[in-house]
Amino acid sequence: MSRLYGDPIEVWTREGQPTQFVWRDRLYLVRRVLDQWVVAREWWKTREGDPGERQFWRVEASPGRDLGSYELRFDTASEGWLLLRAWD
Template identity: 75%
Template sequence: MSRLYGDPIEVWVRDGQPVRFVWRDRLYVVRQILDHWVVAREWWKTSATDPGERRFWRVEAQSGTYELRYDTATDAWLMLRAWD
């Protein structure tokens, strides 16, 4: 069963991929990247200097599977979904 969140998180990245993150004051170490995809924002919401991509990762960490999102326009990470 999965749960939706949308909580801001702090993420450490290596070679463009998340390697660990803090969510609700707990550190999670990414064991495996399960999936990665990129969604371009609507053209009318972008600028010439920032295409406004949203980058998604589904990762496995020590206590479950998580879906993380990075928004290039805001330079912010979110915890989108967690599976038990």
Template identity: 80%
Template sequence: MSRLYGDPIEVWTRDGEPAQFVWRDRLYLVRSVLDSWVIAREWWKTGEGDPGERRFWRVQAGPGREVGSYELRYDTAGDGWLLMRAWD
């Protein structure tokens, strides 16, 4: 079962992929990238210039020994990261 969040997170990347992130004051180490995809933002829903895109990663990550699956999103137009979803 998954839960939706949409919480802002701080992410560190390595070779263009998330390597670790902080969510709710805990550091999560990314163990593996399960999937990634890109969705172009609709030009009519953005302001002037490049509408950017949303890049998604589904990762296995956790603080310490705990490991779970998480979906992270990076918005190129807003230069921000969100934790979108977590699986039990």
């Protein structure tokens, strides 16, 4: 079962891939990238006409021993990360 969140997170990357993130004051280590995709934003929804991209990652990560799946999003226009979804 998955749950939707949309919570801002802090993410560390290596070579463009997320390696760890902090969500709700807990550090999660990314064990494996399961999927990655990019969606272009519509130019009319931005102020300067620069659409940017939204980069998505589905990862396996854990704050300790419990491994879970998480969907992360990076918005190139705002340079912000969100945790969108988590699977039990």
